[in-house]
Amino acid sequence: MPVDQRKVARALLSVSDKTGLVEFARALAGHGVELVSTGGTRKALADAGLAVKDISDLTHFPEMMDGRLKTLHPKVHGGLLAIRENPEHEAAMLAHDIRPIDLLVVNLYPFEATLAKGAPFEECVENIDIGGPAMIRAASKNHDDVAVVVDPADYAAMVEELTATQGATTRATRRRLAQKAFARTAAYDAAISNWLAQELGEASPPVRAFGGKLSEPMRYGENPHQSAGFxxxxxxxxxxxxxxxxxxxxxxxxxxxxxxxxFECVAEFDPARTAAVVIVKHANPCGVAEGASLEEAYVKALRCDPTSAYGGIVALNRKLDAQAAREIVKIFTEVIIAPDAEQEAIEIVAAKKNLRLLLTGGLPDPRARGLAFRSVAGGFLAQSRDNAVVDAMDLKIVTKRAPSEAELANLKFAYRVVKHVKSNAIVYARDLATVGIGAGQMSRVDSSRIAAHKAGEAAQAAGLAQSLAKGAVVASDAFFPFADGLLAAVAAGATAAIQPGGSVNDKDVIAAADEKGIAMIFTGVRHFRH
Structure with missing residues (x-):
């Protein structure tokens, strides 16, 4: 046998996810591998007619404390950690009757799934695996001698290798599996520690970890020379x-x-109240609208910037219907995302073979807590998700003129949108639709001018004589530091404004609004999105 190969004589199997377990164990037994197992895993194998030893046959110690104590034993960890052909280790194994374990098959208690379903604290704690991670780390450390499998997706490849090598594993496979195993325990512990930090109300714990499972490798990242994975x-x-x-x-x-x-932007709009559509290009909304139907909302959203909408992303807050689907597919669209879709709508979209249709089963809660990360050289920034919503804000009218009922509805609409536009952000809205969006500028007044320019372009594209900004309201994601940004909006035709307030020059900005006769609301909440 080549020096890099290790014969598998004994395997320890202890899994929470039993997908493919019996078939895999049967293949191991076919190669003469002795099977050792625990609890429910042992029962599943025995019920399938496989010869399987209980872990207590190795440890001579009973499982106890509701299963909390069963594998944390020298005869288990010695069998995993012992370096083969090391005289000292061999002598210790012989003296203490420790038998080598050549293959460990473990997947962990489903902590993440338990947390995701909203289980109570005590249930989450009970789904924190202790023995599993300890065994995984032991086998992974000793991967020169021991193979460790933590994912049922690796069963088939393992069987293929055992067949090709007459029952052995190669060093390359053991090392690859060890890397995956260490990553699994790291992600598992990160999920637990982040959950506990949230439960304790610790916004910035002394150590922050996070991890994830590869959903799929990308052909490339943001640009073709960058590698990436999802x-x-x-x-x-x-x-x-x-x-x-x-x-x-x-x-x-x-x-x-x-x-x-x-999709995060469209989730700001309660589907029980209204249909809503968001069109995004390069992570910025280029058109957002409410309507009596998705079709109406899409047509209104598209009018805001039909040029940028080409090749964009369309998000819906309700089930995609045939009427909306017919409108959306009239121009080139990259992705449609919605909670669900009618069969007829799916068939309409299917005629565009490259158009992706994603169905989520629901909308994200814009009020829910969560974490957002951003990398920097030498570290990363972590912050709570921006879960502030305009309906929960203490809106304060700061001008002599109060907004009309229609203006107030449009101001709230615009503030829902501006939360999702890159800073500095300015949004013009009328009739519950965006008509001009200025994003990502170093100067707020420039964003205001760009949004007004886009409103003029949209009017021209629609064959209208005057800018769509005429009679619109304006939203700013942060305060106007000077009156110039507000005055640019007024010059474009805005009749009311909504902004956080908080500038040292608030009095001057309010005075300018009063002089121009427009209404203005302060929210007290900033929505920077860099």
Whole structure:
């Protein structure tokens, strides 16, 4: 046998996820491997007619404390950690009757799934695995001699290798499996520690870890020379990570980023109150609207910036129907994401073979707590998700003129949108639809001018004589530091404004609003999105 190969004589199997377990164990037994197992795993194998020893046959110690104590024993860890052909280790094994374990098959208690379903604290604690991670780390450390499998997806490849090598594992396979195993325990511990930090109300714990499971490798990242992969954390939040892809080619890195931005934005609009559509391009909304139907909302959203909408992402807050689908497919669209879709709508979309259709089963809660990360050189930033919503804000009218009922509805609409536009952000809205969006500028006044320019372009594209900004309201994601940004909006035709307030020059900005006769509301909440 080649020096890099290790014969598998004994395997220890202890799994929570029993997918493919019996078939895999039967293949191991076919290669003459002795099977040792625990609890429910042993029962599943025995019920399938396989010869399997109980872990207590190795340890001569009973399972106790509701299963908390069964594998934490020198005869288990000695069998995993012993270096083969090391005289001292061999002598210790002989003296203490420790038998080598050549293959460990373990997947962990389903802590992430338990957390995702909203289980109570005590149930989450009970689903924290202790013996599993300890065995995985022991086998992974000793991967020169021991193979460790933590994912049922690796069963087939393991059987293939055992067949090709007459029952042995290669060093290359053992090392690859060890890397995966260490990553699994790291992600598992990260999920637990982040959950406990949240339960304790610790916004910035002394050590922060996070991990994820590869959903799929990307052909490339943001640009073709960058490598990338899409990892999922197990968070149950509906969105691109949890969606079912009903149709279309694989998503790219940029598709995933943009689709997430679109769906998080459309979730601001309660589907029980209104139909809403968001069109995103390069992670920024380029058109957002409410309507009596998705079709109406889409037509209104598209009018805001039909040029940018080409090749964009469309997010819906309700079940995609045939009427909306027919409108959306009239122009080239990369992705449609919705909670669900009618069969006729799916068939309409299917006629565009490259158009991706993602169905999520629900909307993310914009009020829910969560974490957001961003990498920097030498570290990363972690912050709580921006879960502030305009309906929960203490809106303060600061001008002599109060907004009309229609203006107030449009101001709230615009503030829902501006939360999802890159800073500095300015949004013009009328008739519950965006009509001009200025994003990502170094100067707020420039964003205001760009949004006004886009409103003029949209009017021209629609064959209208005057800018769509005339009679619109304006929202700013942060305070106007000077009156110039507000005055630019007024010059474009805005009749009311909504902004956080908080500038040292608030009095001057309010005075300018009063002089121009517009209404203005302060929210007290900033929505920077860099």
């Amino acid at each position: 990892y999922v954390t197990g968070e149950a939040r509906p969105g691109v990570a949890t969606a079912k892809q009903a149709q279309g080619k694989k998503l790219s890195y940029n598709n995933i980023n943009d689709t997430d931005a679109a």
